[in-house]
Amino acid sequence: MREEFDEIRPYEAGEMKQAFDDLLNDRQFQMILKGFTPWLPKSMRNALLRLAFTGIKTPLDFQKRFMKPVVNYIIRKHTDGCSFQDSSIAAYDKSQRYTFVSNHRDIVLDSAFLDVKLVEAGYPTTVEIGIGDNLLIYPWIKRLVRMNKAFTVRRGLSLRETLAASQLMSRYIHYAVTQKKENIWIAQREGRAKDSSDHTQDAVLKMLAMGGDLKELNIVPLTISYEFDPCDYLKAQEFQQKRDNPAFKKSRQDDLDNMKTGIFGYKGRVVYRPAAPINTWIDDLSELPKTEWFKALAERMDREIHRGYELYPCNYIALDELNGNQANAAHYTDADVKRFNQYLAGQMAKINLPNKDEAFLRERMLTMYANPVRNLMAAQ
Incomplete structure (x- = not known):
């Protein structure tokens, strides 16, 4: 792992045990656990969690052991079903890795539902996700999301700092896809569209291009449709x-x-619909002047995402x-x-x-x- 990414990357295999120990020693995290199992003494809770953690070496192991059952419970309890509604995802080359750029419906579940559906579709790994540091307000939250394959998106910076942070994040995303062989999920814009009119920000695409050729990221426009937004x-x-x-x-x-x-909250029916990767049509934009290229790319991605609405x-x-x-x-x-x-x-x-x-x-x-x-x- 390149050291330049240490401040923003998820945990690696050799760091998972220490991260888990730190999590269990966090007072606020213990209060959260107590809320779920108030009848269990702390020592028993920790012993059960340590037993469940046995054999976990990587963030993917952690997701499959802990997060997948939680997400499936949320799907059963708080939705009327969550599904991929397009066979194209099954036809993708599973030896390749993809960068899913989607509209943004939920801070936590957009990527979590996608993880479960990728595993069910036979993919060998899930997605690493970008999450704003404005949400990492407690140390236990930061530890937990890093164990869950999240990398940090820095917010509230000066213009100069934002540029440097964007360049670093872009290099990391390219590194994760091409070297670590990880999928990526990132929202098409910073924050959710409050009026649910989803449009890709040029700035997101420009950030992704800072670290290398967009083609090597295998970008997939992905549409997420909730029947009801809690x-x-x-x-x-x-x-x-x-x-x-x-x-x-x-x-x-x-x-x-x-x-x-x-x-x-109740979400009703939830549908994920991926479009064809942009590599299948991005060369159609090659004749455009550079000043118009990112705007045209964003507009084409918007059409793909909008066509995918359920x-x-x-x-x-x-x-x-x-x-x-x-x-x-x-x-x-x-x-x-x-x-x-x-x-x-x-x-x-x-x-x-x-x-x-x-x-x-x-x-x-x-x-x-x-x-x-x-x-x-x-x-x-």
């Missing part, structure tokens, strides 16, 4: 907070609340309500409308603001569900 009411709440106070900024606790809600009745209902018509009524029933209205009412009731603007908040949530339909129609 964080929709939190996003709508943030829209009003920023409307009423342009200087409003989320706290660290807000970030943790979003993570918790995203993991344990649309649900709620998406069409939201668009028709916003438009004041029933142009898409063939895609839903009266029962679907009743269910969606009940869902929205339940989510709206969770919003706790002193000057709650019901009409504005409902419009924001409807827009989140309508935008995938708009984007798919435009892409087609």
Whole structure:
């Protein structure tokens, strides 16, 4: 492992045991564990975890032993199923490694669901993921995500520091794909699209290109579609907070609340749909001037991601309500409308603001569900 990556890379095989010991010795982590098993004394909890850790040498071992059962539990408990809906992923050369660039629906689960589905599809490894250091607010969180194949994306830097950090991260991603033989997952933009209108940032693609030829990364545009977004009411709440106070900024606790809600909230059906790797068409852009190339690449990736949306009745209902018509009524029933209205009412009731603007908040949530339909129609 090249030393220049030590500050941002996941743990390596020889570091896993020490990381696990440090995790068990962390007081805050022990409080989390106690919340799950309050009937077990600390010594018994630790003994059971150490026994379960026996034989784990790599982050992939850790994922398969600990994280896969947890993620499968979340799928069973908090979704109505999670699946790949396109056979193209099965046709990929499994001896190659890929960089999945996707729209961003959940801070934790976007990559976690992908990991499970790759293992089920017969891939020899999962994905390394980029996670912002703004979320690594406690030492135990940083240790746990590094054990889980996460590399650190540094946030809140000066312009000069951001450039250096982007170059380092890009070199690491190229190194991970070509030398470590790892897959990568990264979001198409910094942060989630609060209105669910997903668009690839040129800056992400430029960052990926800093470390070498984009072709060697085998980039795959990936579409993630949730039937229901458990964080929709939190996003709508943030829209009003920023409307009423342009200087409003989320706290660290807000970030943790979003993570918790995203993991344990109801998501309905979840679909992952990968497009063909961009290497199959990227040469079509070769004649473009350099100044236009990244913009054109981002737009083409957007079309691929938008074409991959799995649309649900709620998406069409939201668009028709916003438009004041029933142009898409063939895609839903009266029962679907009743269910969606009940869902929205339940989510709206969770919003706790002193000057709650019901009409504005409902419009924001409807827009989140309508935008995938708009984007798919435009892409087609």
